[in-house]
Amino acid sequence: MRIHFKIVSFCLLMCFILPFHLSLASESQPEVNIEAERMGHYLRYSNELVPWYHLAAIDQYERNIRQVRTDLPKPDGPISIIFPSHDWSGLLNPDPTDTEPNSIAFFGGSGLDGNGDGIADLNDVGDILMTMSAHLSLYGPAEEDFKAALWHYYKREQTVNQIATIAKLYKHFETIELDEHVFPIPKGYDYSYRGTWGSSRGWGGRRIHEGTDIFAGYGVPVVATSYGVIEVMGWNEYGGWRVGIRDNHNTYHYFAHLAYFDKGIKEGDVVKPGTLLGTVGSSGYGKEGTSGKFPPHLHYGVYKYNGKTEWAFDPYPALMNWERQKR
Template sequence: MLTVICLLSIPLLGTVEANEKDTSVYEQRMALYRKTEAMTQIPWYYLAAIDQYERNSNESSSDDQLVSIMIPDEQWFGLGNSSMIKNSHIVSFFNGKGKDGNGDGKADPEQPEDVLYTMANILLEYGPSKDEVKIALWNHYKRDLTVQTIMNTAKVFKKFNRIKLTDREFPVDTNYNYTYNNNWGDRRGFGGVRIHEGSDIFADYGTPVKATTYGVVELKGWNLYGGWRIGIRDINNIYHYYAHMSSYNDNIKVGQVVQPGDTLGKVGSTGYGPPGTSGKFPPHLHYGMYQDNGEKEWSFDPYPYLSKWERMTKETN
């Protein structure tokens, strides 16, 4: 059994009031991360990244939830503490991981401060350095992609020194000519029958390709199907796939943090053959999105997001 913690009650509000309330939630989270960092010396951005990862992985979590980290009851209370007694001394007696982070004498999995303090202490069993945190995350989650996603998200939070990163950008420069439609799921035949896992944005050769979101470049290079392509993992456990590019921006490298609007390269028609193959189809950007839930990753239709981001981009330009 897993225990979900501290769900804030947020009523339906007008747009301005909702934005203010939304900002308040981010501020409260950041205050908790900073407090836990001061208590444990675990950098706040690791705690924020773990919380962000679980918020986007757990179906029971929501954007309104203050802290979304979930620790199994048997790990929190200890195997012999079948009554799940919250007294911090009892939890410690049964070798439970739960800690008292707010000084009330209880190790309560429904209290955000206790949960963050407990998570920080789980990390501290290995140490506060980057490599030690990675080891702790592997032993906690037992999954390479989860560790990689959390570390990437921490890298983004550290760079921008904030957790409210909600800007988005259309993936090709809207000052150029382009067209696109909803062709996710269409049949494709090259290399065997398969479905089209993305949307095609047709544009002239050399049209700038843009980062749509905050994230880290996870992959760059040639692919038989996608030609010259780039993969970016964002802070919402989503992998963004850009394919058929003609070239890359000189400063784009694996491991680099990007933000909406950063130029990644240019539209082309590469792919469907060995490295350098080009011109087997009209120039376009294949843009795909893949969600990860901590157990598996799957493609989903990017078209609704592209339509929204196109409006947002044109409104700000």
Template sequence: MRKKIMTTLVFMLFIPIAQYADAADKSSEEIYEERMSLYTKMETVTQIPWYWLAGVDAYEKGLRRARNDREEAKGVINIYYSPKEWSGPLNPKLDEDDPTAISMFDGLGLDGNGNGKASLEEDADVLFTFANYLAEFGFDDTNIKLGLWEYYKRDQAINIITGHARTYRKYGTLDLDEHAFPVPLNYNYSYQSTWGDTRGWGGRRIHEGTDIFAGYRTPARATSYGVVELKGWNKYGGWRLGIRDLTNTYHYYGHLNGYEEGLEKGDIVAPGDTIGYVGSTGYGKPGTEGKFPPHLHYGMYRDNGYSEWSFDPYPSLKSWEKAERQ
């Protein structure tokens, strides 16, 4: 019954539309505006808050970026369904867009804009299908998380999406793509590409980051919008801190002298926020320091929905440094 009621409401809120133009043909402002319009209209229809839909969509966008089995989204919505999931596992027509036929074959696809079709090529249909699924569990945060668990079956997926949703809710906008260099540019610092270099302390391993050498107590800054996911001691990284951004990327800050006062796990940060201070901690038990020159170990890790791995942060650092200088 809920599905029928919601579908009727969608018909009243959306005009029939054809296939969306590729997102590549639109400006960032147009994409943000179109996404927000879809999120807020779906919130009216399904009662799922727009920021939860934005959080899921951002997470799915990150998965598309990190995995080889998913192509880049053609529209502005990034939530992914395989043709078999959408049309039905036994449906011989993988590009089926007839809602009745899809339902007969137990497919997931729904008509979200009232044009009589349930198409993977239409953003409103894709977003409505996922929002309608979440609405079956309830509309408060607890039940939404339950629905996400049933869908992804992974605690880290729920944690990441929740962080995204909280960040979008706090700032009330999707335009959160700014970045900052990890240390203020008016301080003395130096760095070069060191990702992949060998390391010997604690066993043979590779260096999973870039070392930015600077004086003790040089501020270490958030490079993007995100949530503090980890804070504490690590025998390799000393006092370290991790931030998860809106692309699912994990930013690791190691060898800190200390943290910004009041900063705690779960806090939302913005580019340029001071999160700690450069030091030389690590390579031993808690409190060990001074075994190497003071520097910030800055690492980046990409999540693909199953695991995560490090990648070279040097190109991003050079890009952010250049943009900030300009």
């Protein structure tokens, strides 16, 4: 009886201790850093002709479009590059799921064995990156070589420019972790705004308002909201003095109705969150230099490129989030 009691007591004690021990063990395991994992893959499959940031830019672009397209699978792994099966196995290959490297090569497919397991798997990270690296190696490491390789693969100028922009950002900052954002008006300045997306506009023909108006006084600083490259800068009949910045998430940020540009920026420059772009004004709605047709404000718009088309979306939710972050 006493032995039975001891066994029962021991079992009850273990039922308490074991889960506690397992929970501590799980808590002590560091979370996997997906960015670090991705960077490891890029570095492994880069070489003198294919810098890591070229592979990273293509992968980020593919991730961007898969997140917003309904005809593509959502990204579910560390790498988002997808090769069409007929490109991978060969257009005339009777087996579109072929994983035998020699057979794939015979039929002119692009698929390669990147991890040394003897097969060329369309869904394997190493095989995917090795195959993309081999394609890029045919052209060279210079920016124009990279663009030529992208054009041959995607055959869309806007896609080429978007990926080149991402690569430029990764090269400049030497990291893929570029997700920080800030509100376009710095802390300490008075401003007001509300959701004006979709409101009607009449000047220049009936249209909808594609953005959010942030009202502030003349001369209030306007800053970049994200990491990006200045794609366009100058006069626009509707937006007046405006700056357009493209980021690493296929998003184009539009800052319009400025009074002045900051003298330290120009087209092609790399910017980061908080980079001074200019000051609030009331320019626009006419020929170059037109100003004063409406109260001073910043028009902030955002446009997403999905690999086929570019479309405007409402920036108001993001602005509210960035505003909360700066408080």
